[in-house]
Amino acid sequence: MSTRPNLPPLRLHVPEPKFRPGDEADFGDVPIPAAGATPRPAVDSAPAAFHDLAYGLVRVLDEKGRAVGPWDPKLSPDTLRGILRAMAKTRAFDERMYRAQRQGKTSFYMKCTGEEAIACAQAYALHRDDMCFPSYRQQGLLIARDWPLVDMMNQIYSNKGDRLAGKQLPIMYSTREGSFFSISGNLATQLPQAVGWAMASAIKGDTRIAATWCGEGSTAEGDFHSACTFASVYRAPVIICVVNNQWAISSFSGFAGAEATTFAARAIGYGIAGLRVDGNDALAVYAATEWAAERARTNQGPTLIEFFTYRAEGHSTSDDPSAYRSAQEREKWPLGDPISRLKQHLIALGEWDEERHAAMDLEVANEVKAAQKDAEKNGILGHGMHQPMSTMFQDVFETMPWHLEEQRQEMLAEAKAAGIETS
Amino acid sequence: MARMNMIQAINSALDVLMDRDPDIVVMGEDVGYFGGVFRATAGLQAKYGKTRVFDTPISELGIIGVAVGMGAYGLRPVPEIQFADYIYPGLDQLVSEAARLRYRSAGEFTAPITVRSPFGGGIFGGQTHSQSPEGIFTHVAGLKTVVPSTPYDAKGLLIAAIEDNDPVIFFEPKRIYNGPFSGHYDRPAKNWSQHPDGEVPEDYYRIELGKARVVRPGADLTILAYGTMVHVAAGVIEEQGIDAELIDLRTLLPLDIETIEASVKKTGRCLVIHEATRTSGFGAELSALVQERCFYHLEAPVERVTGYDTPYPHSLEWAYFPGPVRIGEAIKKIMKD
Ligand SMILES: Cc1ncc(C[n+]2csc(CCOP(=O)(O)OP(=O)(O)O)c2C)c(N)n1
Ligand SMILES: [Mg+2]
Numbered sequence: 001m002s003t004r005p006n007l008p009p010l011r012l013h014v015p016e017p018k019f020r021p022g023d024e025a026d027f028g029d030v031p032i033p034a035a036g037a038t039p040r041p042a043v044d045s046a047p048a049a050f051h052d053l054a055y056g057l058v059r060v061l062d063e064k065g066r067a068v069g070p071w072d073p074k075l076s077p078d079t080l081r082g083i084l085r086a087m088a089k090t091r092a093f094d095e096r097m098y099r100a101q102r103q104g105k106t107s108f109y110m111k112c113t114g115e116e117a118i119a120c121a122q123a124y125a126l127h128r129d130d131m132c133f134p135s136y137r138q139q140g141l142l143i144a145r146d147w148p149l150v151d152m153m154n155q156i157y158s159n160k161g162d163r164l165a166g167k168q169l170p171i172m173y174s175t176r177e178g179s180f181f182s183i184s185g186n187l188a189t190q191l192p193q194a195v196g197w198a199m200a201s202a203i204k205g206d207t208r209i210a211a212t213w214c215g216e217g218s219t220a221e222g223d224f225h226s227a228c229t230f231a232s233v234y235r236a237p238v239i240i241c242v243v244n245n246q247w248a249i250s251s252f253s254g255f256a257g258a259e260a261t262t263f264a265a266r267a268i269g270y271g272i273a274g275l276r277v278d279g280n281d282a283l284a285v286y287a288a289t290e291w292a293a294e295r296a297r298t299n300q301g302p303t304l305i306e307f308f309t310y311r312a313e314g315h316s317t318s319d320d321p322s323a324y325r326s327a328q329e330r331e332k333w334p335l336g337d338p339i340s341r342l343k344q345h346l347i348a349l350g351e352w353d354e355e356r357h358a359a360m361d362l363e364v365a366n367e368v369k370a371a372q373k374d375a376e377k378n379g380i381l382g383h384g385m386h387q388p389m390s391t392m393f394q395d396v397f398e399t400m401p402w403h404l405e406e407q408r409q410e411m412l413a414e415a416k417a418a419g420i421e422t423s
Numbered sequence: 424m425a426r427m428n429m430i431q432a433i434n435s436a437l438d439v440l441m442d443r444d445p446d447i448v449v450m451g452e453d454v455g456y457f458g459g460v461f462r463a464t465a466g467l468q469a470k471y472g473k474t475r476v477f478d479t480p481i482s483e484l485g486i487i488g489v490a491v492g493m494g495a496y497g498l499r500p501v502p503e504i505q506f507a508d509y510i511y512p513g514l515d516q517l518v519s520e521a522a523r524l525r526y527r528s529a530g531e532f533t534a535p536i537t538v539r540s541p542f543g544g545g546i547f548g549g550q551t552h553s554q555s556p557e558g559i560f561t562h563v564a565g566l567k568t569v570v571p572s573t574p575y576d577a578k579g580l581l582i583a584a585i586e587d588n589d590p591v592i593f594f595e596p597k598r599i600y601n602g603p604f605s606g607h608y609d610r611p612a613k614n615w616s617q618h619p620d621g622e623v624p625e626d627y628y629r630i631e632l633g634k635a636r637v638v639r640p641g642a643d644l645t646i647l648a649y650g651t652m653v654h655v656a657a658g659v660i661e662e663q664g665i666d667a668e669l670i671d672l673r674t675l676l677p678l679d680i681e682t683i684e685a686s687v688k689k690t691g692r693c694l695v696i697h698e699a700t701r702t703s704g705f706g707a708e709l710s711a712l713v714q715e716r717c718f719y720h721l722e723a724p725v726e727r728v729t730g731y732d733t734p735y736p737h738s739l740e741w742a743y744f745p746g747p748v749r750i751g752e753a754i755k756k757i758m759k760d
Contacts, residue, residue, distance in 0.1 A: 014473040020456070107547035107737070158738035166738025169549030185551025186509060187481060220480030222512060250457035251478045324457045381547070386738040396733050403702060407731045411742065418748045 015254030019326035027334045035062035035281075036069020043294045047273040047301075054264035054274035057308060060283035065344035073125075073287040077351040083124055083282050084342050084352075086144035087116035089364040091339065093143060096368045097156055101170075101317045105380040106156050108170045112137045114312030114330070115245055117282040117338035119213075120144040122241070125289035126211060131201075133181045133194035133212035136171055137243065147178050149368060153375035158386060161378035165387045165394070187218040191227035191240060198238035198296070199230070209296040211239040211289075216256050216263050216306075217248020228270040228304065235301035239292045242266075242304065243279065245311035250324040264306035272302045279309030280335040282342045308335070389415060389422040427623040428615040429600045432574035433463045433539070436581040437501065439627045441471050444499060447585065449476045451486060451503030451539075460505055461541055461600060483513035490536045491521050500536045501585055507542035507594060508551045514559075521590040522565030534590045537581070542570075543651050543698050544735050545598035545608070545744060553735035555650075555699035560592045561676045561708065567591040567632060568675040572599065572653040573620030576673060579630030587632060596650035604651055605658030606746040635679035637686070641668035644692040644757060647683060647709055649673065652696045652745070659750045667694075667754070675705055683709070684716050691722040692757050698745060701729040723760035726753045 003009065019025045038058045041050040060071050067074075075083075094111040101109040112119070119140030126132070132141055142152060154161035156170040164174060174182035181197075184190060194212030201208050214224060219242055231238050242263040246253050256263075267274025273295060277288045285307065292303035310333040314321045346352030379386065393400060393408040400408070415422045427435060441447050449464055449471075455478035458465030468476040479486050483504055490500040504510045510517075521534040544553030560568045569584050569591055571577035577595065584591040598604050602614035615621030638653060639660065644667040648656045653671045660667045668686050672678065687693045693713050695706040706727040713725050728745045736743050 012474045014455075014477045016473070107549075162738075167550070167734070167736050169551065169737055172549070185549065186511070217481045220482040220485065222482065222484050248452075248481055249460065250453045251481075255478050255480050257480070318460070381738060389739060389742045392731065392733055392736050392739045392743060404732055407701070411731065414749055414752050415742070417752070420742075420748075 015252070015259050017252035017254060017325070019329060021322055021324065021326060023326045025326040025328035025332040027332055030334055032334050033057050033059065035059040036071075038069070038071065040070035040291070043291060043298065044300055047267070047271060050273070051268055054268055054276055055262055057276050057278050058284045058288050059278040059281055060287060061281045061341050061345055065341065065348040067283055067345060071284060071287040073283055073290060075283070075286065077346070077349065079124060080342065080346055080351065083121050083144070083286070084339065084346065085360060085364065086120040086123070086140060087282070087339050087342065088360055089367065090116045090120060090140040090143045092361070092364045092368045093139065093149060093152070096372055097153070098317065100156070100372070105376075106158070106170050107381055108317055109156065110136050110171055110316045111313045112139060114337065115243060115279065115309050116140050117285050117342070118241070118243055118279050118307050118309065121282040121285040122211070122289045125286045126293060127208065129179050129208050130293070131179050131181065131194070131197050131208060131210045133190035133197070133210060134183060135187070135190065135213050135215060135218070135243070136183055137215070138213050139171065139173075142173060142175070142178060142180060145178055147175065149371035150374045153371055154378055157375060157378070157380045159375070159379035159381070160387060161375065162387070165391045167395075188214050188221035188223035190214070191223050192230060194240070195227045195230045195236045195238050195302075198236040199234050202234070202237055207297065209237040209239070209293060211241065213241040213243055215248055216242055216244035216246070216253050216258065217251060219263055219266065220256050228266065228272065231302035232270040232272045235299065237296035237299070238302045239289065239296060240302060240304045242306045243309060244306050245309050247311045247315070247321070247325065249315045249319060262306060264304060267304035272304055274304045274306075276306045276308060278335055279307030280338040280341060282338055283345070310335070424622045425625050426616050426621055427574045428602065428621065429571070429574045429577045429595065430461055430463050432578040432623045433581055433595065434465060434467070435623065435625065436578040436585075437464065437467060438470070440582055440585055441467065441475065443627065446497065447475070447499045447501060448493065449501045449503070450479050450490070452479055452481055452505045454478060454503050459503060461597065463539070464503065483509055483511070484516055487513035487516040487521065487538065490538075491516055491524065491534050494534045494536050495524075495532050499585060502536065502538050504538060504540040506552050507540040507556055508554045510538070510540055510556065517560075517566065517590070518563050522563050525589065526565060533588055535588045537584045537587070537591045537593050539581070539593045539595060541597035541600070542594040543596045543598055544740060545604065545651065547737065547740055549737040550734040555697065555730065557592070557594055557675060558699055558704045561705050565590070567677065568594070569632060569673065570594045570596065570649040570675060571673065572596065572650055572671050573618070574615050574623050575620045576630055576636070578623055579628050580632070580673060582627065583629045583632050586629070591632070594650070598651045599654060603654040606655035606744070607658070608741050630673070632674045633677040633679055635673055635682040636671045637682065638669040638671050639667070641666040641690065643667060643690055644694060644754065645670060645683070645686040645690045646694045646696065647672060648696040649675065650698070652698055655746060656696055656750060659747050659754065662747070663751060663754065665754065665758075680712065680716070683713065687713050687717040688720045691720050693717070693721070693725045694753055694757055695725065695727045696729070696745060696750060698730050700732045701727060702732050704729055723757045726757050728753045
């Protein structure tokens with residue numbers, strides 16, 4: 001220790017969220033700019049020209065459900081209904097699969113409740129063959145791209161129909177055909193990979209771009225910073241999305257740096273375009289993504305988008321948020337619910353009503369229920385209907401080296417001796 | 424004495440030491456207010472304050488890197504890595520920095536840190552919540568590696584690890600956090616309250632690093648295991664009624680070679696068990712050591728029962744897990760010669 005009488009003792013700052021269990025939640029001090037107030041820079045303007053946008057909030061839907069301002073993407077009613085349906089289906093899917101886990105049909109599940117606008121509206125703004133490198137909370141991408149629900153459920157159940165052969169934890173989907181990269185359980189690893197995919201696309205003179213997602217908590221990983229550096233250096237045609245849902249398991253966004261600045265502002269240091277967007281406003285999400293995609297497609301380089309949203313449910317089926325945050329936060333969240341807001345907009349346009357909404361909810365619930373029934377014919381986790389045991393040794397390498405072949409034989413022989421069913 | 428499961432014993436070790444030594448700090452993802460996703464640090468922030476027990480950004484590189492820096496200042500950090508599967512982003516700080524700091528500064532700087540991390544499978548965690556990467560760390564010059572198998576040992580070993588002036592990797596077998604596990608996943612789970620090693624003193628005690636524990640003496644065969652596999656092996660010994668000597672290594676590095684050598688020279692047979700993948704696993708080191716030191720006493724080749732050389736599969740977890748069937752077969756094979 002060195003103490004000098006003319007200097008104060010140093011102090012460590014440890015962030016603390018505003019509300020803990022039992023606290024009255026009040027987000028009155030969260031600055032929410034009015035819808036339509038944020039300017040929309042030309043797609044070819046230099047990132048340095050719009051630093052302000054990293055501290056603002058792109059919003060299109062106002063309190064009355066009207067689309068206002070320069071970011072209004074002016075979507076057709078059919079597209080709006082498509083996005084709404086994708087969001088509703090995602091929520092119904094989450095409900096059902098969460099319940100399936102609680103019923104012991106699988107080991108694990110994660111919902112994206114409250115964050116549906118992000119993946120669903122983005123899927124509409126991207127091309128079907130733009131390559132997505134998601135985290136575990138963008139199931140909406142697959143659902144909005146009409147990927148078969150049964151296929152997703154087979155993966156969740158690790159059953160005989162699972163294309164990933166039961167090798168991966170539930171919800172860690174992978175589909176090349178769906179332009180959806182294999183999800184990793186290790187946070188943020190997908191970010192530099194997306195940049196690399198985009199660089200490859202540029203090397204080859206392709207026209208497809210890449211998009212990637214991580215939570216605000218994950219921006220602390222080195223991978224995020226490497227991704228931004230490479231994206232900046234090579235002006236990679238990539239969209240880096242930070243889903244700021246305020247929480248990373250029990251740690252609030254302050255532990256990823258949110259007390260000091262925004263996540264969009266990270267872009268400024270890397271010299272890339274940065275936008276901060278109302279993540280519960282499907283139109284703002286669509287518009288920002290479309291804008292970033294156009295930049296990428298026209299060789300203007302990468303964009304970092306922070307989607308400001310709220311994780312309405314627990315982190316996963318292994319989590320109980322009542323142990324660390326105020327139960328009121330969800331209802332008090334100032335940006336509302338993405339489904340209700342788009343619904344309100346469509347109704348304000350005269351393109352939707354309560355009856356049609358209720359009918360849609362019923363339809364998607366039935367669709368999910370029917371898919372579940374089909375998927376369960378292929379089995380649920382831990383009830384024998386898994387893939388043959390020897391699949392365990394497949395896909396470690398392209399061709400099986402001697403030691404794996406030997407281990408495979410040994411496993412089968414021992415299982416046989418013990419009377420265990422291997423196929 | 425109190426009844427504790429392994430999580431409570433670890434919590435008690437941290438509590439007892441933090442009370443004695445103001446230089447100990449505990450940090451990691453979700454370890455502060457919430458007390459850790461496995462609750463191992465529950466209550467510590469409330470008791471010792473936010474500057475001694477705190478949450479961190481999600482950066483394993485950062486967690487271990489700042490621990491090295493705090494150690495250089497003179498603190499004694501106990502970082503938690505939420506799952507051993509997530510330790511890899513911190514590898515450079517461990518391998519190139521913590522492990523070599525003493526050597527490269529000729530003892531001027533040291534890294535008195537203990538990295539706690541839950542490891543191992545058996546909980547349907549898939550490939551990113553199940554791995555056993557201890558062999559990566561035992562291969563690094565300058566790191567100590569410890570794996571407890573009971574609440575009693577977990578507390579005593581953790582205290583010794585934290586008090587050690589060199590960096591220690593402390594892997595906690597999460598499958599046995601709540602109770603011992605025989606490997607029969609289809610039988611009802613046991614908890615530590617029925618087990619003698621669930622008796623844990625509430626006060627300070629140490630179990631020296633580098634000392635194995637003879638779980639059960641025996642004459643016919645030596646079984647070397649650690650962590651969860653100690654209990655799986657014990658179950659097989661009981662079921663088969665064989666007179667095996669079961670040794671719980673407790674510390675992989677530095678290894679208690681004397682206990683191992685004395686046992687194998689007595690029994691003439693040796694089986695090594697671990698859950699980690701086989702090739703270049705710690706079992707290879709054990710097998711080589713036994714062969715080098717006990718060759719003329721061996722009646723049969725040293726056998727290994729390990730995880731297969733694949734990533735940890737999700738649905739086929741129990742086909743992958745080196746359970747009682749495979750251990751039983753290996754014992755038969757060794758005893759035949
Ligand atoms: C490298 C790594 N470290 C830690 C974890 C454990 N973990 C899983 S999710 C999570 C929180 C992530 O929070 P955030 O990035 O905000 O995403 P969100 O869950 O909110 O969508 C943590 C710490 C992990 N999966 N990988
Ligand atoms: Mg988050």
